[in-house]
Amino acid sequence: MHTLGEIAKLVNAELVGDGELKITSLASIDCAKSNQLSYVVSEKYQEQLSSTQASAVIISKSLQKYCNTSAIIVEDVYLAFAQITHLFKPKVIHISGIHASADTHNATIAPNCCIGKNTTLGINTIIGANTIIEDNSSIGDNCIIGSNVSILQGSTIGNNTVIESGAVIGSEGFGNARDKHKHWHSIAHLGNVIIGDRVNIGANTTIDRGTLEDTHIHQGVRLDNLVHIAHNVIIGEDTAIAACTGIAGSTQIGKRCMIGGMVGVVGHLSICDDVIVNAKSTIDKNITVAGMYTGIMPLMPHKKWQIIGVWLTKLDKITQYLNIKLSHLKGK
């Protein structure tokens, strides 16, 4: 908990309203409630700003006219937000073995594990050797957690879930604000990771925690090895994702999808239910119709590709020439 005055001071901001206001946490403009601080980066969100339940917001001078709450006025809102997140990041204290407050008596824990405070492990759950489970995490019944796994603070894992060796759950998201010197300032990610029942997570797979809300892997999901799930991603029930695939931040994937190996999915997309994407494809736009999708360059003898590759970069010239004639085709 920090006062709004302390927070304003941290980022050298102009304070509008009550400096003694207690801020318990940060939240997005839509979700924020009393005693929460939010932020708005552009005019696009002026309606949400006017009607927010947040007790205070971080805004630029130009947005002040839409604001009905206390405010922290700064030049670069996103940068100030990034700096403020660090105030609210809980500290973790690692202890050897099992913290006194942890409820683990129904689980089997291998040697050299560190189990944090207020942690709960369900019945018949097995934790592999040299695995870390940080504070305020909860793992359900009948789970199998491998060796050398890192389950970071505040993670929630359902029943009958398997996490293979080397996986990292709850790492920091890749969110950074750039200042005018083009230096990056990390956002401290305050959301958690929530993993449902009957989920399998492969070896050395990484799942980042959310920025303010949570990253969410729904029940029945299968993730293969070396998969990357970024902050605030939502993976729908019974979706399977093969090895080496990466899903960028805030993307939502529907139910029962099958995503092949080494597929790249860019951020802030929405993929509907029952989509199949073949290995190595790139998903760079929303998918709104179920079905099978592909986008790869076929393999060729290298000598042939040397020719093809050159023509690919001149496809605009080829098509420029054909353009008029093609317009006839389109008319058919």
Added chain:
Amino acid sequence: MHTLGEIAKLVNAELVGDGELKITSLASIDCAKSNQLSYVVSEKYQEQLSSTQASAVIISKSLQKYCNTSAIIVEDVYLAFAQITHLFKPKVIHISGIHASADTHNATIAPNCCIGKNTTLGINTIIGANTIIEDNSSIGDNCIIGSNVSILQGSTIGNNTVIESGAVIGSEGFGNARDKHKHWHSIAHLGNVIIGDRVNIGANTTIDRGTLEDTHIHQGVRLDNLVHIAHNVIIGEDTAIAACTGIAGSTQIGKRCMIGGMVGVVGHLSICDDVIVNAKSTIDKNITVAGMYTGIMPLMPHKKWQIIGVWLTKLDKITQYLNIKLSHLKGK
């Protein structure tokens, strides 16, 4: 060991034959021997079914006419197989330090390692800190195993082999059967990982164990960091695979191949000896002729790619127009 009757009961199957029959393990239809249980998913394998040495098979009603052994009759063979595999998965008990039955006195073992029962470590072998070697694994002479490595049960590693930090050897394969509710049921992978002499395995690389037979990395192979080798893959002698490449399940790669970084190889393929594949390519069909192969989209200024990309998706229209004229060219 389980009786056929117990197994049939687990999957609510009709039992044909001797319920007291002792089943010691599972095997594929071609390899199965006495006291082993196998499975056949389609008519395609009717000859193997008729001539199998397995003592019993999991089949659907429609295949019963080809079957000369005891049988478990189910609606969904692959799903029943997936469920049955879990009966045969050995349990691992982690102990702190070195199990009494392990033969490790010629090796150097760093702190915080867990070395399982019936494990053998060769002469001059060095095990890095916080590394796990599970039961029934064997590591040859002069090996160097890094820190935070997980070598899971039943792994066999030859002489003079190096495994870098964070690698996972013997993780579960990504094999799942889907039930009629589209829920996934994991297959417990019962095969192992066999790694030959003089192999190097990079940091955070993952190698999955086989389903029933083994995943096999032959002698002299080089794997870079963050490589994914799926279940039942076979990598031939002296093949080198650069970082971030993934090989999907059951693919076989020949000898002396050089596979570039971030190449994706889809499953169930066969790549012959002496193949070179350039970085970032996708191998989606068998390669039967040695040589160099490529398949990538060239990099362009983004503005140019925005034009090229659109034309790529209309290449069928361009070629439709040219089709007749091209048929003349082909005649040349």
Added chain:
Amino acid sequence: MHTLGEIAKLVNAELVGDGELKITSLASIDCAKSNQLSYVVSEKYQEQLSSTQASAVIISKSLQKYCNTSAIIVEDVYLAFAQITHLFKPKVIHISGIHASADTHNATIAPNCCIGKNTTLGINTIIGANTIIEDNSSIGDNCIIGSNVSILQGSTIGNNTVIESGAVIGSEGFGNARDKHKHWHSIAHLGNVIIGDRVNIGANTTIDRGTLEDTHIHQGVRLDNLVHIAHNVIIGEDTAIAACTGIAGSTQIGKRCMIGGMVGVVGHLSICDDVIVNAKSTIDKNITVAGMYTGIMPLMPHKKWQIIGVWLTKLDKITQYLNIKLSHLKGK
């Protein structure tokens, strides 16, 4: 330290010059100084060979005429170099907890860590559980190192740097020499990893040490999860690289670049400052002009791609037909 005579004997070389010459270390032909051994693989480097400050060089017979120093004459220079590197690789001795010579009293160290000799940890630095920091490493002030991290010998890390769980810093580079039987011989990588101030490194990311010189991540860099940085790579200040991207050996990336996720960058390239590369692209040539670049195949419904893909592999035939007509276009 080894004598030139010992070294010559190891690789069955002809020795030219003083066998009692003390060789303290290896260095590249340009950087080598007194008491260092270097190597030259081709006539291309004859000038550097003639003017080198190295006390001795590994060369083939044909290069002897350009050589003014002691020499080790071998058939395959690169192979001999690979074999000799292993003589100079320092041994690491893992101890439980903190080595007596380590300066760590201003840092907080979680359980089950191994901290090597001559290691320095700065003020307020936090080391997560089960993390390994090998000999002769140095970590600055206010750093946060996650759990299950491996920081291997000789790594230097600046102030205010964050390394997420599971990362591996200083793994061996993927450099191998092939003998006439097509067997690979690893090069022992003798360079280190240097990481600047205010760097963030994601979960399960791997950074290889340099061959003779160092791999260098400059201040302010952001690396996401599961990124691979190969030996001798240099990443300029304030560059950000998203998840699953791989940078091959000896490539240099400029300042303030933004490289998207799952981008592949081939080796020995130079990317200038202020370059943006979109996710999934392949960088296979130098980039000398700042700006945004892309190179991916667009995603399509699979049925459409089946047609497009075939035409892509025949693009040479299409363009062959259009070639004459295109030459007119180019004239415009």
